[in-house]
Amino acid sequence: MNKRILFGIILGMMQLGSIHLSLGQFVGQDTTRRVITTAVGFLSITPDARAAGMGEAGAAISPDANSVFWNAGKLAFVENKIGFSLNYTPWLGKIVNDMSLSYLSGYYKLSDDQAVAMELRYFDLGDIDLFNDIGAPTGSVRPREWSIGGTYSRKLSKKLGVGVSLRYIHSNISQNIASLGSDAKAGTSVAGDIAVYYKTDMQMGASTSNIAFAGSISNIGGKISYLNDETKDFLPTNLRLGTAWTANFDAYNTITLSLDFNKLLVPTPPIYETDENGDIVYDPSGNPIISRGKDPNRGVISGMFGSFFDAPDGFKEEIQEVMVSIGAEYWYNDLFAARAGYFYEHQNKGNRKYFTLGLGFRYQVFGIDFAYLIPTEQEHPLAETLRFSLLFNFDG
Template sequence: MIRKVILSFALISGTFISLETSAQVSTGQLDGRRNIINTAVPFLRITPDARSGAMGDVGVAISPDANSIYWNLSKLPFADSKAGISATYTPWLKELVNDVFLANVSGYVKLDEFQAIGASLRYFSLGTINFRDFDNTNLGDFRPREFAIDAGYARKLSEHFSVGLTGRYIYSNLAGGQTSGGVVIRPGKAFAADISAFYTKDYEKDNGTANKLNLGMSISNIGTKISYTSSAQNKDFLPTNLALGGAYTFALDESNQLTFALDINKLLVPTPDSNGNYKTKSALEGMFSSFGDAPGGFKEELQELMFSVGSEYWYNQMFAVRAGYFYENKNKGNRKYFTAGIGIKYDIYGLNFSYLVPSGSGTQRNPLSNTLRFSVTFDLGGSKNDENRTGF
C-alpha cells in the first residue's frame, strides 16, 4: 500500500500536473541545464492510437483515419470510407502499476464529398490513491481521472486543400477535494480549440498507380488557462502545440505501398524563466511569446523542437508493418525512443498494435516503455476507392 501511495503521488505531483513548478535556468545562456516547459493536463499530448504510436508518433500528414480528429481534423474530407470508428487502450506505467491507463474512442462521418465531422472521447485514469496526511492518518481512497470531449468540422476548399476546426472540453480531477496548505484542490476545467489544414496531391505513374504527397499543419489546445485552486495566480497553461508534417507514399506496384512521414512539434507555451514571471502571461500572449522567450536565446528555441519520423509498409491493403523514432532534446525532456508495430485489415475490421523501446543511455524513462498497446478500427459506409486506400 505504501509503495502504491508513493507512486501515485509522484505520478500526480511530479509528472502530470504543474500546480507549482520551478526550474533552474540562466538568464543569459542555457548553459547545458535542463529547462523543461511545464503545462497542465499533459494527457492531451499522449498519442491516442496504435497506428501513429508505431510510427514514432507521426500523424499530422499520414492518410486520414478515424483518429484524425486528434492529429489533423482537416484530413477527414479526403478519407476513403464514408465513416469510421476507432477504439484504443493504452496501459500507462505498466512496469510500476496495473490500473493506470488511457482509453480513446473516436470517429467521423463524411456528410458529402466536401464535408466531414468528427468526435472523440479521451479518458485518462490514474488508478486508486490512498490519501494520508503527515501524521499518516488515512484520508480515504480516491480515483483521479481526466477526460476530454472533442467535436469538429472539416471542409475541402479545393480539389487538394482542406481546413478544419475542433472544439474541446477538458476536465481534470486529480485530488478530489483534498487540501494543500489550507487551499482546497478542486477539479480543473477548460475549453480549447484546434485549427488545422491539409494538402494532398497524387502523382500518376505509367504503371497505373500513383504516388501521393501529403502536407499538414495543426495548432491544438488553443484555449483558456486551467487552475486547480481558486487562486488566479495558480493558473497553468494548456499544452498548446504547433505541428507541421509531411508524408510521401510510394506506390511500388498494385499490391505494395511504402510511406515515409515526418512531424515537427513545438509547444506554444512560455519557456520557464528564473523568476517565474512567465506564468503571469495570458494564454494568447504565451502563444506568441513562445517563439522568442527562451532564456538561452535562439539556440534554446531550436532545442524546443520535437521530431518524429515514421514509415508504413502495406501489402495488398491487408497487412502493414510500421516503425518510427521520436527525438526530444536532452535539455527539454530528453525523450528518445524507437517504435514498431503491425496492422491487420479484413473487410471493414482492423487491428493495430504498437510497441515502444527507449533509445540511448540517460534518456527520460518513458511511461510506455516495453508496453504493447492496440487499436480496433471499423470502416463504415463503404469506400470510394478501396484499391488506393493507404491506411486505417
C-alpha cells in the same frame, strides 16, 4: 517511484501554487535543462496505435477516424462514409499497473467535401492510497481526466482541406482532498484546434505516389485552475507540422514515409537570479527575479506568440524545443501492415528518445493495430508501452 510518492509530488506542487511549476523554483534551478510543463498533459499523449507505431508521425498520413487528434483538415478526405475507432493505452506500466488512456473517435461524411466527427478521451490515474503525517492510511482516491469534443472538416479543393475542433476539458486530479484546503477543485477549460491539409498526386515511372503536407495548432484555450483564479496553468497548446510520402509500387505493395515536427506554444521557464547558496532571489512583492528569459505569467495569446523567442538561451534553445518524429509504414494488399519509427526530444527539454514498432490488419469493415515502444535508455518509465486500436469503417 511508486504511486504514493508520485501523487505526493503532484499534491505538494498543487499546495505550493501550481501543479506544473518547476522544482527548481523551490530548491534552486538547473540552468541547462528547462523542460516546458503544462496542465492536462494527457491531451498530448498519442492515442492510436497506427501513428504510435510510426514514431508518432501522424500529421500527414492517410486519414482515418483518429485524424481528429492529428489533423482535422484531412478528415474530409477519408474514403468511407462512416467510421469509428476504439483505442487503449496502459500508461507508465514500468511504474504502476492501473493507469491508462482510452480514446474513442468517430466520423460521418456529410458529403464528398464535408465531414463531422466526435472524440472522447479518458485518462485514468488508477487507485492511489492516502496516508496521514504519521503514515496511517486514510483512504484512497482515483483521479481522472477527460475531454469531449467535436470536429468539422471541409475540402476547399480537390487537394486542400481545413478543419476546426472544439473540446471541453475536465481534470479532477485533486479529488477534493481535504488536505488541499477548501479551494481545491477540479479544473475545467474549453479548447480548440485549427488545421490545414494538402495532398497532391505524383508519378514516378510505372508507380503512382502522393505527397501530403499538414499543419495544425491544437488545444488553444483558456488556462486551467485547480485551486483558485489566481493560480492557473497553460493548456498544452501545440504546433504540429508534418509531411508524408506514399508510393504504390504495384497492386500489392505500398509504403509511406512520414515526418513530423512539434513545438509547444507555451512560455519557456526563465532563469532566475540566485544567491550565494543557489536559492532563488525574490523581489519585495514576493516574485522571483528573472535573470534571463521572460516572465511566464502571461496570457494565452501572448504565451503562444512569445513562445518562439522567449527562451533564455535564444534561438539555439528554441530549436531544442522542437520534437521530431519519423516513421514508415508498409502495406501488403491493403491487408497487413508493418510499421517502425523514431521519436526525438532534446535532453534539455524532456529527453524522450525511443524507437517504435507496429503491426496492422484490415479485413472488410474491420481493422486492428498494435504499437510497441522501445526507449533508447534502460529503466525508462515509458518502456514496453503498448497501444491497441480497433477500427470500423462503413460505406453507408
